[in-house]
Amino acid sequence: MNSDTGVNLPALRNHNAALVLDLLRTAGEEGASRLELADRTGLTPQAVSKITARLREEGLVAEAGYRASTGGKPRTVLRLVPGAAHAVGLHLDRDELTAVLVDLSGVIVAANVVPLDLGAGAEVVMEVAAGEVAALTSRPLLGVGVAMPGPLDHAAGVPHRVTGFPEWDGFPLRDALARRLGLPVVLDKDTNAAALSIALSGAGGDSFGYLHLGTGLGAGLVLGGAVYRGARTGAGEFGHQTVQLDGPACGCGGRGCLEALCLAAVARGDLDEAARVLGAGAANLVKLLDIDRVLLGGRVVAGAAEPFVRGVRAVLAERAERAGEAPVPVALADGSPDPVAEGAAQLVLAPVFGR
Amino acid sequence: MNSDTGVNLPALRNHNAALVLDLLRTAGEEGASRLELADRTGLTPQAVSKITARLREEGLVAEAGYRASTGGKPRTVLRLVPGAAHAVGLHLDRDELTAVLVDLSGVIVAANVVPLDLGAGAEVVMEVAAGEVAALTSRPLLGVGVAMPGPLDHAAGVPHRVTGFPEWDGFPLRDALARRLGLPVVLDKDTNAAALSIALSGAGGDSFGYLHLGTGLGAGLVLGGAVYRGARTGAGEFGHQTVQLDGPACGCGGRGCLEALCLAAVARGDLDEAARVLGAGAANLVKLLDIDRVLLGGRVVAGAAEPFVRGVRAVLAERAERAGEAPVPVALADGSPDPVAEGAAQLVLAPVFGR
DNA sequence: CCACTTAAGCAACGCTGTTGCCAAAGTGCA
């Protein structure tokens, strides 16, 4: 709940309803009983009964069987109704567009991938995007989430200086696409969308960094359970941190950038060195933000997962041992075929669950 | 408002009351009218009237004159009553203890500095601390905030492995001192306390990094208006980021740490190089977290402010220019004689204002 | 002097979660 604004009764009601929905989403197939929800929320069982009654009336929640009795009346299991709402996620990458349709529980119901030239201009891209949305479903949608390479402004829904495609600079993509589709549209960086999808899957814990090694090297940050975007959606510029003062020049104009060193090692086939360099950056991130976990993804990592996970893990383990702490776990982000497209759809679902 | 828990009517009431108090704190001497508060909170004027009536009954808020009329009845100015509550902040440094008494508005009412050997053991330090608290005031206190060098656990109130003083490891300082004083005690890292005091002063904007260059090099982070501590109060480990792969060895066992390079430059009198190295670390921080501002403090910076501010500013300006962005402002954190002690006291006041 | 504007309180209200009570639906022992 926004701590900068006053809270009145409708806001309170929405907050508690969203909280209950989020708990039911997390519970998944297993569901949760009214008393379990009361325990988790700190509300009284009667309040939970009233809230879930409203949610059942709206069709978002349904009763689904009973728990085993523990000596008295068995608990009634409540579950989210996955089909109650749907959202579309679009992943605009440099050379292809991935579109997914997800239900309320976040499960991918339908998906499609088509070639796309991100440099072909906004009109062409919007045409393709609108076609893909229409092709996925004729059902009413909650909205459409769009994820693309940064930099961009999440709050305003406008890309800036997308690397290599100056024609996107300042184009009001969110509003233009929303008008065209007649639906709410949310825009975010690809790495943030991926981080959101990992956060909702629970694989990252309460706070983690998702390091994406593909064409470039970026990061999505989840701090305290929420995607951290910074003041201007600029957070997560991980690749252009200096790890070698006065080191080799980088395309960004700087020297000794992590991305340049890491990708140079990849280019010459020295994956161990690439992983070691990446591990140094990950260690900087872990120290600065005290996160619970580091997750790796992106095309380069997907192509050679083992050396990267092992190499980054080794660097973090060595530093943790010297400090006498437990090492921060390192894992592959492999929960979804396209975490970016999935996360894009979840940008739309997130407000329903108070996120 | 905690987004992980349900909200009932008393919680809602507390939230709105704290929000109004926070706005009045920010308004300071100038105060705010009921309608201005209504605008800022999004609540109706009548709701604000009820909330402020309760706060006036409790003695936390008082009417204080009128605004000029704008064509009708003039607005009544409301102000925080500074003397309504007090808190003590203790800054435990390696060789001295600073104690301050602050009122509800955050103003330092009394202060004292005494020598202290942090290595003399918990009993001796607690004895001195209790004496200083008693010497500052006989008034009832809201509580005592304690700030000391890390690492430590803010949530549990326990120091771990305070650099150079292994005898503190695991001593339950917060609870022991609370029992001895009969008052609530809050424990935090010195850099976090300083960051809190800067955040409340408004000098840092919504998100900033406070870089403290003293015996070591640490940082306090404020993200989205709140001090960011990370999962285990470990956030802000800024000095041991790698900025020189395979560089010179650091006391921490790593190589090419920012702290080692920066302090080595200071030791040989090359402040420009120290500032340049610090600037590289600051640039990494700014890129990763997209913060609004960088603030510098600590003994070393206080002794030679100009070269550090200039040097760090130059690095950030150069990088911003290459990226075509506005540079992130760099300034000296000079709002308080001891931001750490002041922030320690504000650790106690913060919950009153919903922070 | 009077019409108008703006601020702020009073009273009634709708809606929130809470409390007290009761019915439903199990378990376990005699």
Added chain:
DNA sequence: TGCACTTTGGCAACAGCGTTGCTTAAGTGG
């Protein structure tokens, strides 16, 4: 089989929150 007990969950009454509608207070300006 019967009965005491435990546990779940709904019904009804309730206290307390911010909101709405209206009135009163206290200014400005022609």
